[in-house]
Amino acid sequence: MADSFLGEELLTETNHEILRHLDTCPVCRADLAGRRALREGVQRAFHRAPELGASPEFIARLRNKLQDTAHQGSARRGVRFPGWWALAATVLLAVALGLAYRGRDRITATGALARVAVGDHRYCALQFRLAEKPISLEEAAQRYGAAYRVLERLPADDVMTAIGPAHVLERHACVYEGRRFAHIVFTYRGERVSLLVTAVDGSVTPALPGETLPHLTSPSRIDGMSVVSFRASRQMIFFAGDVVQNDLLMLAEAVGEPLYRGLAATESAGARRRSLGRVRSKISTRLISESEQLRQRSRVSCSIVAINEDSGSMRQPYPILHNQ
Amino acid sequence: MAQKSAPAAADPAWAAFEAEALPHLDRLFRLAMWFERNRSEAEDLVQETMMQALQSFHRFRPGTNCRAWLTTILQNVRSNRRRARGRSLLVDDPDDRIGHATPFVPPVPQELTDGELLGALGRIPVVFQEVIVLCDVEELTYKEIADALAIPLGTVMSRLHRGRALLRAELGHRRQSIVSGPTSETTHGMPRRS
Numbered sequence: 001m002a003d004s005f006l007g008e009e010l011l012t013e014t015n016h017e018i019l020r021h022l023d024t025c026p027v028c029r030a031d032l033a034g035r036r037a038l039r040e041g042v043q044r045a046f047h048r049a050p051e052l053g054a055s056p057e058f059i060a061r062l063r064n065k066l067q068d069t070a071h072q073g074s075a076r077r078g079v080r081f082p083g084w085w086a087l088a089a090t091v092l093l094a095v096a097l098g099l100a101y102r103g104r105d106r107i108t109a110t111g112a113l114a115r116v117a118v119g120d121h122r123y124c125a126l127q128f129r130l131a132e133k134p135i136s137l138e139e140a141a142q143r144y145g146a147a148y149r150v151l152e153r154l155p156a157d158d159v160m161t162a163i164g165p166a167h168v169l170e171r172h173a174c175v176y177e178g179r180r181f182a183h184i185v186f187t188y189r190g191e192r193v194s195l196l197v198t199a200v201d202g203s204v205t206p207a208l209p210g211e212t213l214p215h216l217t218s219p220s221r222i223d224g225m226s227v228v229s230f231r232a233s234r235q236m237i238f239f240a241g242d243v244v245q246n247d248l249l250m251l252a253e254a255v256g257e258p259l260y261r262g263l264a265a266t267e268s269a270g271a272r273r274r275s276l277g278r279v280r281s282k283i284s285t286r287l288i289s290e291s292e293q294l295r296q297r298s299r300v301s302c303s304i305v306a307i308n309e310d311s312g313s314m315r316q317p318y319p320i321l322h323n324q
Numbered sequence: 325m326a327q328k329s330a331p332a333a334a335d336p337a338w339a340a341f342e343a344e345a346l347p348h349l350d351r352l353f354r355l356a357m358w359f360e361r362n363r364s365e366a367e368d369l370v371q372e373t374m375m376q377a378l379q380s381f382h383r384f385r386p387g388t389n390c391r392a393w394l395t396t397i398l399q400n401v402r403s404n405r406r407r408a409r410g411r412s413l414l415v416d417d418p419d420d421r422i423g424h425a426t427p428f429v430p431p432v433p434q435e436l437t438d439g440e441l442l443g444a445l446g447r448i449p450v451v452f453q454e455v456i457v458l459c460d461v462e463e464l465t466y467k468e469i470a471d472a473l474a475i476p477l478g479t480v481m482s483r484l485h486r487g488r489a490l491l492r493a494e495l496g497h498r499r500q501s502i503v504s505g506p507t508s509e510t511t512h513g514m515p516r517r518s
Contacts, residue, residue: 003488004481007459009466038492039460042445045438046354046461054353058367063346065371066378070338 002032006039111222113179113198114229117238118222120176121194125185132175137182140173144180144199146266147235148173151182151197154262161254163247164189186241188251193241195255197263200236221245228252232263341381348391349374351462352398358457359402359450369405373398392468395458399472436495444494452487455480 004010005018022029046052123129141149152171159166166188174183184195221227226245229238230252237259239252352373356366376397377384384393445453458469459480466484470477 003484007466035488038441038488038495041436041438041441042456042491043461043463045441046358046457047351048438049354049442052354052357054350054357054367054370058353059349062349062367062371062374066341066346066374067338069375069378070341071335 002028002035006032006036113200113236114227114238114240115222116177116179117181117194117196117198117229118225118227118240120174120179120181120183120196121225121240122223123176124174124183125170125192125194130174130176134172134174134183137171137173140180140182144173147197147199147263148182150259150262150266151184154259155184155195155255156258159186159251159254161188161247161250163250166193166251166254186251188241189243189247191241191243193239193243193248193251195259196238196240197232197235197259198238199234200231230256230260232260235263337381340386341378344384344386344390345374345377345381345394348394351391352394355395355457355462356398356402359454369398369401372401376401389464389468391462392464392472395462395464395468396472399474403474440495444491447494448487448490452483452490455483456487456491459484 001010001014001018005015008015010018022032120130124134135143137148137152141147141152155168157168159168166186168184168186169192170183170185172183174181179198182197186193186195222240225240225242226248227238227240228245228248229236231237237256239248239255241248349370353366353370356369356373357363360366360369373394377394380397384390445456448456454473455469458464458472459466464472466477466480469480473480475483
């Protein structure tokens, strides 16, 4: 403790106790004085010993070497990153990282939602094992919004795709993992296939139809099921089933356009006009051309939907968001 | 050798390093010289230490003890060098034996020369020399010593206690031996150098 006292490593209270003791104890005072003298003696001897000192030549040589190294380092930094360029690069990097991060969030959100949709398809359409009993679309419309009512009639009970018919078996609203879906079950290509529509907020896909990239975010199959998805104005639409992905894409293309228009019709007239105006302004030959090229190349693409402009709609592309 | 001074003002990084680190160069060399006991090796050690310090100076937090920071780098460089040469600081752990090695500490003589003090310090095991030098000479705190040597705080305190006892004993015995004539060079059966 005496050494710690000399080294000022003790608590203030302990120091005070030692000082009080030293007032009355000449033996400890002498001991402490001896220790202090020894410390100071060693320190003094160490600093005075000529054999331990550095030569002036070494000090100067090392100093110059360090200075040269420092200047070379700063020179290299200067060539690579002059001030304005470093600033610009930093801003660009920050923007790129921000966009990448946003993109990753969208991908993650859409992918997670697709997994829930596949789960609903599996446990509702195939195994009939939902924790919560499904309700009718009309009841869902009364409780949760008019969009559910649209799905009572859209798509039609019998749909003809480019590769064969699909027939609606069941329409209802159900909940899986806390998310509510409008659920339409088809028989298609000898399998049960689900059309699942769920309301989304801006966190899933922030862009309007027609102005976004066809962000294909998930693997081609999720939990053993093919999945195709696209975004309506306020909903995410999934097709899920154990069929070839391209077959599922054909069904999505056959069903998507009327469904998209029907869901859009549930919005207020003002909102729809704003939406259509924005969509119209965003349509470009380049987008259509790129969509066609993509379609020819991979057989999965955005589809071009014919809409009669005179009747309040227009020829409008909407993105089919699917999984490669 | 002429010193370069003009570019220093234009390079704030160098200016900061020059102001914070270079004043400790002489003390750092003394430390290296004490442990290496060889001028050439001490110069290599200090040069490598300072080069590393320069390259990682952005990690130094202004306002903290720069000498302690440099000492930590020096100890790291020293450890790496010894490891590369296949040498360890200790043949065995003297902490386990030293308690039995200092049953009696004779009084430390009042008048001691620098040579006697440094001679006695040099005769105790290196692990105790290290903590005594870092604490009493370099005035590092226990925490800074623990960081520099990469040992627990409690080990620093126990080594300091035992090392000082050994030093006092060495000084007392040394003075007695001078008075009564030459005797054995061994110190409590402990190795002087690893």
